[in-house]
Amino acid sequence: MSSKTENMYKDTAAGAGSRAVDEKVLENEENAILSVRDLHTTFHTDSGEVHVVNGVSFNLTRGKILGVVGESGSGKSVTAYSIMQILAENGRVTGGQILYKGEDILKYNKKQMDSFRGEKCSIIFQDPMTSLNPTFTVGWQLREALQLHTGYKTRQAANARAIELLKMVGVNEPESRIKQYPFELSGGMRQRVMIAMALACEPDILIADEPTTALDVTIQAQILELMKDLQKKLGMAIILVTHDLGVIASMCDEVIVMYGGRVCERGTADDIFYRPCHEYTKGLLRSIPSAGNMKKKLIPIGGTPINMLALPEGCAFCPRCANAMKICLTQQPEELEMPDGHFASCWMNVKEAYEEEHNGKAGA
Amino acid sequence: MGVPEKIDTENLVELHNLKEYFPVRTGAFSTVPLKAVDGVSFNIRAGETLGLVGESGCGKTTVGRTMLRLYKPTGGEFYFDGELVTDKNIHRLRKQMQMVFQDPYSSLDPRMTVEDIIGEPLDIYHLYSSKAQRHERIMELMELVGLNAEHATRYAHEFSGGQRQRIGIARALAVNPKFIVCDEPVSALDVSIQAQVINMFEDLQKKLGVAYLFIAHDLLVVHHISKRIAVMYLGKLVEIADADDLNDNPIHPYTLSLLSAIPIPDPKTARASKRIVLEGDVPSPMHMPSGCPFRTRCRYATEQCAKEMPPLTDRGNGHSVACWNR
Ligand SMILES: Nc1ncnc2c1ncn2[C@@H]1O[C@H](COP(=O)(O)OP(=O)(O)O)[C@@H](O)[C@H]1O
Ligand SMILES: Nc1ncnc2c1ncn2[C@@H]1O[C@H](COP(=O)(O)OP(=O)(O)O)[C@@H](O)[C@H]1O
Ligand code: SF4
Ligand code: SF4
Ligand SMILES: [Mg+2]
Ligand SMILES: [Mg+2]
Numbered sequence A: 001m002s003s004k005t006e007n008m009y010k011d012t013a014a015g016a017g018s019r020a021v022d023e024k025v026l027e028n029e030e031n032a033i034l035s036v037r038d039l040h041t042t043f044h045t046d047s048g049e050v051h052v053v054n055g056v057s058f059n060l061t062r063g064k065i066l067g068v069v070g071e072s073g074s075g076k077s078v079t080a081y082s083i084m085q086i087l088a089e090n091g092r093v094t095g096g097q098i099l100y101k102g103e104d105i106l107k108y109n110k111k112q113m114d115s116f117r118g119e120k121c122s123i124i125f126q127d128p129m130t131s132l133n134p135t136f137t138v139g140w141q142l143r144e145a146l147q148l149h150t151g152y153k154t155r156q157a158a159n160a161r162a163i164e165l166l167k168m169v170g171v172n173e174p175e176s177r178i179k180q181y182p183f184e185l186s187g188g189m190r191q192r193v194m195i196a197m198a199l200a201c202e203p204d205i206l207i208a209d210e211p212t213t214a215l216d217v218t219i220q221a222q223i224l225e226l227m228k229d230l231q232k233k234l235g236m237a238i239i240l241v242t243h244d245l246g247v248i249a250s251m252c253d254e255v256i257v258m259y260g261g262r263v264c265e266r267g268t269a270d271d272i273f274y275r276p277c278h279e280y281t282k283g284l285l286r287s288i289p290s291a292g293n294m295k296k297k298l299i300p301i302g303g304t305p306i307n308m309l310a311l312p313e314g315c316a317f318c319p320r321c322a323n324a325m326k327i328c329l330t331q332q333p334e335e336l337e338m339p340d341g342h343f344a345s346c347w348m349n350v351k352e353a354y355e356e357e358h359n360g361k362a363g364a
Numbered sequence B: 001m002g003v004p005e006k007i008d009t010e011n012l013v014e015l016h017n018l019k020e021y022f023p024v025r026t027g028a029f030s031t032v033p034l035k036a037v038d039g040v041s042f043n044i045r046a047g048e049t050l051g052l053v054g055e056s057g058c059g060k061t062t063v064g065r066t067m068l069r070l071y072k073p074t075g076g077e078f079y080f081d082g083e084l085v086t087d088k089n090i091h092r093l094r095k096q097m098q099m100v101f102q103d104p105y106s107s108l109d110p111r112m113t114v115e116d117i118i119g120e121p122l123d124i125y126h127l128y129s130s131k132a133q134r135h136e137r138i139m140e141l142m143e144l145v146g147l148n149a150e151h152a153t154r155y156a157h158e159f160s161g162g163q164r165q166r167i168g169i170a171r172a173l174a175v176n177p178k179f180i181v182c183d184e185p186v187s188a189l190d191v192s193i194q195a196q197v198i199n200m201f202e203d204l205q206k207k208l209g210v211a212y213l214f215i216a217h218d219l220l221v222v223h224h225i226s227k228r229i230a231v232m233y234l235g236k237l238v239e240i241a242d243a244d245d246l247n248d249n250p251i252h253p254y255t256l257s258l259l260s261a262i263p264i265p266d267p268k269t270a271r272a273s274k275r276i277v278l279e280g281d282v283p284s285p286m287h288m289p290s291g292c293p294f295r296t297r298c299r300y301a302t303e304q305c306a307k308e309m310p311p312l313t314d315r316g317n318g319h320s321v322a323c324w325n326r
Helices: A023-031 A074-086 A110-120 A138-149 A154-170 A187-199 A217-234 A245-251 A268-275 A279-287 A326-330 A351-363 B060-067 B114-124 B132-143 B161-173 B193-208 B219-226 B244-246 B253-261 B267-272 B303-307
Strands: A031-046 A046-061 A065-070 A090-101 A123-126 A203-207 A236-240 A254-259 A261-269 B011-025 B031-045 B049-053 B074-079 B095-098 B180-182 B211-215 B226-233 B236-241
Touching: A031 A236, A031 B011, A046 A065, A046 A074, A046 A090, A046 A236, A046 A254, A065 A074, A065 A245, A074 A090, A074 A123, A074 A203, A074 A236, A110 A123, A110 A138, A123 A187, A138 A154, A138 A187, A187 A217, A203 A217, A217 A236, A217 A245, A217 B253, A236 A245, A245 A268, A245 B267, A254 A268, A254 B193, A261 A268, A261 A279, A268 B267, A279 B095, A279 B193, A326 A351, B011 B211, B031 B049, B031 B060, B031 B074, B031 B226, B049 B060, B049 B219, B049 B244, B060 B095, B060 B180, B060 B211, B095 B161, B114 B132, B114 B161, B132 B161, B161 B193, B161 B253, B193 B211, B193 B219, B211 B219, B219 B303, B226 B244, B226 B253, B236 B244, B236 B253
Parallel strands: A065 A236, A065 A254, A123 A203, A203 A236, B031 B236, B049 B211, B049 B226, B095 B180, B180 B211
Antiparallel strands: A031 A046, A031 A090, A254 A261, B011 B031, B011 B074, B226 B236
């Protein structure tokens, strides 16, 4: 790492222990069940190759909830789908590693990947009908998953386990529900059934992509409580993708903030909410209504949403950043460790970059 | 009662007992009424914002659309600026009452230029005497909502969600309305863009004195923008109060659980707060419970609740609640 990219807090007492990022990543990896390193995913389109995920790295700690938050189109879902290898036909992971318990799943063959998806890692979506088949009963679908991926091989055993799972996710009258079709259930109920399906094989990792976005707030509260509860009971790790900072604050141990296919910042929920070190995160927190600013004017982030077809050369947030400097236009900020131990990628944290910009201005 | 019987001239909007029943076919020759809105009353003063919240399907959109007579009301009266709104005067009054929709993508014709979209109401109501005047007015409106003049000749589909919402509100403002029904106008927008549009609504109100019925499901957004807030459940208004008062002292059991279900964007508060998790789902409006519609999920319910719908009663400071037991 060049001297230019040193953390501006380095001189402060808190910053005395700053280390290079790679070291810290390795250390975290010991507790990580999943470790994504420098992930790149692109889509082939009529307008050319679209670079949607551009060097995303993070660790998912065993038994913890990791929130992924960011602008729509920032690559949250594509990151999740890259892990599950369920990208659309025109999509491709072009670089990086996805380590599950130290093994790079990008090197798995089809059989290994099927078993990863079926037994180690499950995904649930905003729309439960993405995972539920409308033409089969709830019971049939649960039994199918159980008989295929778990030890419940007989119809009888699978049926009993299906009822148990439905009970666990709070579906009332599970004995009669298993005879129903998905369309006969309410939205919240379908979401529960989808969660039951995802848990059928007792995965180590659950990826939830905006699982409550389509639900009303009282039903959202039910589903979030349920997820928290199950996470504690079963000890699995969860990646929770959402654009809702309220959901992040009430659910997550750790958080990554994305913009333009990159990670702006990652750390504990408290790091992100109370000590944000990236201009996008700061802007996002200022722009939402909260108990503290009901009587005040909101401070919006200016500009318009990012165009992934015309990503800036430097920081992706640059066109909307009120504090953008010359260096931001041309050079991507490197990820640095902050004094409190979380990570951010913003030139504002680099003392030399900041000083150069402002001395430059004074001299002109 | 929450609503005075007499017409209060300070109220721009006075809604008395609005009902909208949709006939739903149950057999070849039979229909049953779906009571989407069932006896909703409220007032809005000039230049004021009333927020309207409640679960999806509770009738918020229908209230707005029925007020503007996009649906023919099943019952009730709507006084606008002291005048009873009828089929006869609605065309004239619609010039003063406009609507802005949730989905900026579907509510604007993608093949029309921004100029055409904003100019359309000017044409309909003959609000100019020359081409130059029309153009001038369009430019004025675009500036008002923060759009660049050079955007005038571009097509709606070339704009982002937040910008389309600006175009939609410029069109609504073209006729100089006194009242705008805003139906989930920021729900489809990114969080970072929502604040821009909320500020625009607030600025326009200050500048033009327009009143809003602001429908949204995000309670924090509604609290921020509204002077007062009305809460609906299954077609009924269950509580209405000053925004801060409702937030600090909710009375109706449904409002209590609604407020406690909001995920607060602050980890410390979130860790400290205990949620009241509501059991069960909203009943189907086709199988409305007798009496109080909330009784199937209410932990305060008693026998009386099954017998009769509680009336909306004033608990002081214009805070009205419809509940037998609280
Ligand atoms: N199949 C696809 N083909 C082309 N572009 C895609 C495809 N899927 C997603 N994208 C693009 O990738 C970007 C990131 O999408 P996504 O991960 O879904 O965003 P979000 O953060 O909202 O979940 C978007 O700009 C989207 O248009
Ligand atoms: N045009 C219509 N015909 C029949 N039923 C309708 C119509 N519009 C709305 N409804 C029903 O009326 C109820 C209230 O709907 P709506 O006003 O859209 O609720 P909200 O805006 O609060 O989500 C719902 O049950 C809905 O299905
Ligand atoms: S790197 Fe520069 S443009 Fe990007 S967020 Fe930081 S200050 Fe703004
Ligand atoms: S009237 Fe009865 S059922 Fe309805 S909210 Fe009050 S206590 Fe609950
Ligand atoms: Mg997504
Ligand atoms: Mg609606």
